[in-house]
Amino acid sequence: MSERDGAAEGANRDGSAEDDDRADRLANTPGKGITPEAADVEPAGPEEFGLVQAWWGGGKGKTTAALGLGMRAVGHGYRVHLLQFMKGGTASVEAVRGEYNAIAALPGFSYETTGHFGWHGFLDGSDDDEHAARAEAALARTRELVDAAGAADLDAPLPLEGDPEDGVHLLLLDEALYAANRDLIDPDDLVDLVENKPDRLELVLTGGHESPDYLLDSADLVTEVRKVKHPFDEGQRARKGAEY
Template identity: 30%
Template sequence: MTDSSDTPLTIPDADVAQAELARHAAKMAKIKAARDKMMAGKAGEKGLIIVHTGAGKGKSSSGFGMILRCIAHGMPCAVVQFIKGAWDTGERRLIEENFADICQFYAMGEGFTWETQDKARDIAAARRGWEKAKELIRDPDIRFVLLDEINIALRYDYLDLDEVLTFLRDEKPPLTHVCLTGRNAKDALIEAADLVTEMTLVKHPFRSGIKGQPGVEF
């Protein structure tokens, strides 16, 4: 008794398989032609304003993924953290210990607002972070600036949204990318951005009593 998988295709079966391969090839050729036509009209370059927001996990993680891409491409970049300054995160350790020559890292926050319980102190920390961010963004040699958790500072009005938007519009060099992360991004920021991604919360282990895990959360 032979295994059916070892049974050679009959001529009709072979014809069907060949026809299916041909249909697939024709379909992919049409998709490629459409993509090539679309890409032919997209030759411009622009420094993007990027927003990562939403209740789901992954906003900062995605921002740091872009930072690592910049490092790999030899593009000078910088990080300003507005909330997580007191945290010993994996990304901070990696960048400061291995890539400080190409990526500047400034942890300007003092923890989440419910931890400091001092609004004046939070506002002062946010202002210091924003002043450093402006300095970095103005530098034409820096190609990408990650403003991690700045949306939280904007949400609580620790920073003036109009000031931030005006600066990005008027003073950001044309080819500099700026990524702003944090939940509850304000509508005006979303409107001004070139690229917006909303992380949707489906399930999170914190709700099951599991604390943040190294390598996953920080």
């Protein structure tokens, strides 16, 4: 008896026919895993959304985690929107960012940005006024989307191809914390947003290398993405398909 046979036995806990099928497939593919049967995504309303999540830190994975969160949620049929306050790493949007095409391929996932491509001028400060205007625009746009979510029934399914102005279940505010760190927007405005959001709207904020202390009371889940080792330190540039 191989180790796979053992794996086939406790594969499930409820003894249904589907479970037996799955167990058989597993037993018959020694050394191989199993692939669950995918279902088409049907519109659904989340039962347990409504928290505020924040990711910050010097490591890689903040925007990446936001993408993964969005992916998981749209896989359940929820409506997700990603709004990027600012964005570095490449000089232009066209066809360089894998996330755009992947978002477009996922039903219920939409995207927009107000920010620059590239963190132009951040080293010498020359473009801060323009960055601030764009970050303020993102904040205004966020308020609009939060209000729209408040007017929608977030317990119910929403049209997967609908406008974000019709409400979303999960709103991802990428680099919002970085914009606050940079004083491009007022952290108090983010706190106000978080504390006055609709109860059932799940809100995710990412960005920045400094702890968003101002959010620690009102956020439910805060994660630091800490750099242990990063090839950027050895001169590696951002790579297509990995960092954008």
